[in-house]
Amino acid sequence: MAGNSDPLTPRAKLAVTAGKAVAAASRAAGRGSGSVIGGKVALKLDPDLLARLAQHLDVILVSATNGKTTTTRLIAEALRAAGPVVSNALGANMPAGITSALAGGSDAKFGVIEVDEKYLAGVARDTDPKCIALLNLSRDQLDRAAETRMLAENWREGLAGSKAVIVANADDPLIVWAASSSPNVIWVAAGQMWKDDAWSCPSCGGVMQRPGDDWFCGQCGFRRPTPSWALSGDHVLDPHGSAWPIHLQLPGRANKSNAAASAAVAAVFGVPPQVGLERMYQVQAVAGRYDVVQFMQRDLRLLLAKNPAGWLETFSLIDPPPTPVILSVNARGADGTDTSWLWDVDYTQLTGHPIFVIGDRKLDLAVRLEVANQHFQVCENADQAVQMAPPGRIEVIANYTAFQDLRRRVGN
Template structure:
């Protein structure tokens, strides 16, 4: 719990100092923020450092396949109404990056931490969180991530008996199954646009029935729990039935869902929905996502989409045709090297948009678009693609490392 006693041993202090020095050297050498390498060095020197740093904080963990960076930002913004917050806002979400983030602040009362799905159970063990938000699970990075039900099982076992309040999406059967091992769950009806990873029951393997927004297993009776919070259009419904308006600068239904879950988390810490939702309006962009930048006399909106569920959500928020769309896909280590997921994305949703294709795997994407009967041009790079588009707005959708390449090129 929050307090002022110094939890750091001499060894931990040396580890923090060494980690910061290595991070600073990495930044000076132009190798990025240095948070990951700094955290690795610090954890080598003191393997218990993450637990020590979290000791004096009220911790919130946020995990999901999609939306965790944005939701982490929204929750951090909401909790600042109650006190100082430390957060891994730039998305370094494995133990080394989390350790670095927490080492950067000795004054904070709350720690709002995004956690990679595979590391959730371990980080929860180390940080003794007061609250854990579970948003969704879907296929991602097929060459290195576990199959979704295995991830859900990992969560279920890791969170069994957890003292944390679990804020969980009632509309995602995998999340519900994972959270159901915990004694204290608050269910949020946040919606689920992508359903292709949830047609078989995670509990028994039977076929899921999905009438309307409901779902249940016809074989074992596993079913959607009754939510106490819900997203309803442009409002969040709280457990008392009051409707609170959502005003976000971030686009799309997915971000309203993130705001609903964030309001439920904030309430656990005593921040009322009205205050929490008003504070969320401050968030304009998240690590470059949703930013509109001027480049070659055009307005480029930068959108990140890393997996089929993310692409589906992104297609739902782009401007209507004939707004040009530039698509960029890489398959480097951080993206996952297997691009077979492109075949799970419904690219017919881009019909009517002029499309330009760039990135390391532009030819993989070109084949996929050809099969989807889309009109597109393959371009050498972003500059050439932008030149192909008329002046005005361009939607640019990219996966992880392609997104970082874009940001560097446009100076964002």
């Protein structure tokens, strides 16, 4: 491992400078943060730049289908108790965005990096992480992402023999199978609300048995490992059996689960659970998610849900009926263009809520709601939906690009 005194090579310095200049130009042109284009330019000039930038850092990688961005923020907050942190906090989670983030953190001790599932093995190879957090795997972007078991296999092969400490969710069979090739795994009982992608055994294809919170394969004996950390109600249980309270400003059980995994990661670096969990209270909203904004004299709470597992978690967060709900779905490149996943979401959970439907694929969603016997109105845009909604705070649930559209519109 290189020491902090190791300067970057002249080529690497040039790449960083050029990347920052391009990113600044992109920002000035109003084209977003510029982190991705800046990273691409930097990597073109020095293909080894990511590895060089990671040399002096204790790198922590975070990957999952749902909860990556939030968990990355929680871990970064907890680790600041032990030293300066650099992180790709805005969710640019492919190699170019990660390179950009690390280029901005020359004084950092820790690099806390969210990684897109498809790039995890490669980024782990480049950055020599001390710790990797694996939270969940479920179907997402059906037209692009490999089927979940193929992703798990890709992780299993890519992480085999890794020196990193793997912090993994013992309740997700796909995660357990992916992590089991690693020699050093810390299992966290973080729960699994969405089970529809883990009914067959990832090891042999047999049917999984799920008595209570346990799971095992009746055919090959693959089974849930014994966790050393666990989420229990509003507390995290550590390996010594002590219970530490979780105080978050972020709502819902999924975020308590993210906090439990984050506490286990922070402990790998010597941050006690009490300290780590207290620091996590600072996190209020993550890239606009969970923010309550004022728009047209109304309070709107913005919630992101990208896939069936995410929608299920989000339904558990919203205020009870008759709170109005706006649903927005797009199917652009970043969302995946196949909307058939809408049929995997149980929309009967919205019964009693006045529902307003917007977004590029509002008609696809309308058909799905019709079949689920929901009362809804299709609207042209957010402004019309807000105007038509009955009084009270409005819950707004959107998938990825629809969420970005909404943030721009409501000035968040």
